[in-house]
Amino acid sequence: MSKMDLNTEQAILEAAKQVFIQKGMDGARMQEIADKAGINKSLLHYYYRSKNKLFEAVFKEAFFKFIPNIMDLMNSELPLFEKIRLFAINYIDIINENPLMPVFIMHELNRDPAKVAEMIKSTGINPSKIIIQINEEVAKGEINPIDPFHLIVNLISMCIFPFVAQPILQYVIFNENSEVYAAFIEQRKREVPEFIINSIKKDKRS
Amino acid sequence: MSKMDLNTEQAILEAAKQVFIQKGMDGARMQEIADKAGINKSLLHYYYRSKNKLFEAVFKEAFFKFIPNIMDLMNSELPLFEKIRLFAINYIDIINENPLMPVFIMHELNRDPAKVAEMIKSTGINPSKIIIQINEEVAKGEINPIDPFHLIVNLISMCIFPFVAQPILQYVIFNENSEVYAAFIEQRKREVPEFIINSIKKDKRS
DNA sequence: GTCTATATCGGGATAGAC
DNA sequence: GTCTATCCCGATATAGAC
Secondary structure: OOHHHHHHHHHHHHHHHHHHHHHHHHHOOHHHHHHHHOOOHHHHHHHOOOHHHHHHHHHHHHHHHHOOOHHHHHOOOOOHHHHHHHHHHHHHHHHHHOOOHHHHHHHHHHHOOHHHHHHHHOOOOOOHHHHHHHHHHHHOOOEOOOOHHHHHHHHHHHHHHHHHOHHHHHHHHHOOOHHHHHHHHHHHHHHHHHHHHHHHEOOOOO | OOHHHHHHHHHHHHHHHHHHHHHHHHHOOHHHHHHHHOOOHHHHHHHOOOHHHHHHHHHHHHHHHHOOOHHHHHOOOOOHHHHHHHHHHHHHHHHHHOOOHHHHHHHHHHHOOHHHHHHHHOOOOOOHHHHHHHHHHHHOOOEOOOOHHHHHHHHHHHHHHHHHOHHHHHHHHHOOOHHHHHHHHHHHHHHHHHHHHHHHEOOOOO
8 A cells, every 4th residue: 555545545534524424424425525535436436445334434433532532531540520520621622623523423323223332342431440439439428329320421411412412502592603602612621520529529418 | 185185194294204313314215204104105295395395394393392392491480490300300201202303303403504593593492581590599699600501501411412322321331221221311300400409509518 | 546437226206197 | 195107317336448
């Protein structure tokens, strides 16, 4: 594989990423990807045999960038509150680089649910460490009693959902002003962790 | 329009709802809708002139069922904590009837962002009442200081996101057992409001 | 490796009989 | 209102020249 090959192949993948993520597998057109990559349609088939193969390449890369990774943080040795704060900051940053990613992944997983198992099996996703940590904090009386799963889902929901629902929220809350919405999201890096910590920290109820 | 017309028309809309919501506009096939409705493909065009028209009918109905309505509750005279509890219960119930709805709506709005304005303008969505209420509670010192928008987005996120991410969460948390996941969602009708109220209720800090 | 030309097919839409 | 038959375009994919 020569140097030029790599460039073209990369250009295709980059273009494919943009188009697939914006339009989805079914809505994407090979012609549009070729145009965006500045090459001919048939070259797409030269590098990736079919639309489906190309899509798989894009989807896998997207999935592995967004779903795991952050798990390293979750399974680290940091104190719980620290983890929660870092998670919000890091994850919101990652999604900010590609705000359409969450809807894309969710839509495609739902289109082809068999993918979920296939994808996750090949990653080391395993939340057991953080779950144990939460249970221990509860047992030690350091935080209020809470089911670790609900806590984790709450955290993830509050970080990701504002991107998923961006079109509506942006319109309803800020009359379509996307800069203000971006600032709103930025605030959430602090707001979300404090909201959570405030909810679970001891010393409140009696 | 005879009685039989109505039945067929309803059958088509019902079939279209299922197919469109599951596959999206681009992934849906008129043939599949016709099959599911037990009629001929060309009858679809007799009742609705085009695929797009049919889609619009489905989407509008879906949107208006899911987005507003609940606003009545938000703008009622109930106490804040009461509202939060009722919102979680009612909204989770509504989505439970059609768990794919959120991803569907989000995906389609993103495909055609112009829809957002068009849709929302024709509804009376206006969260001002609840926002004032939250600000008042803060001013009176009844709850901890919080930006009403973040509070509302937190509430909505925690209710809807578990449906959006169901495929992944169900797999990671419960090894694909959908009954257990349904129970998990059911718990959230209580867990989410208590989590929120615990976070904002006074008497904790200082 | 990259292009042009073309095969092939699926799917939305229409015509027209009943 | 409902069906069958058909049109026709757009999109993936392949063949083959350069």
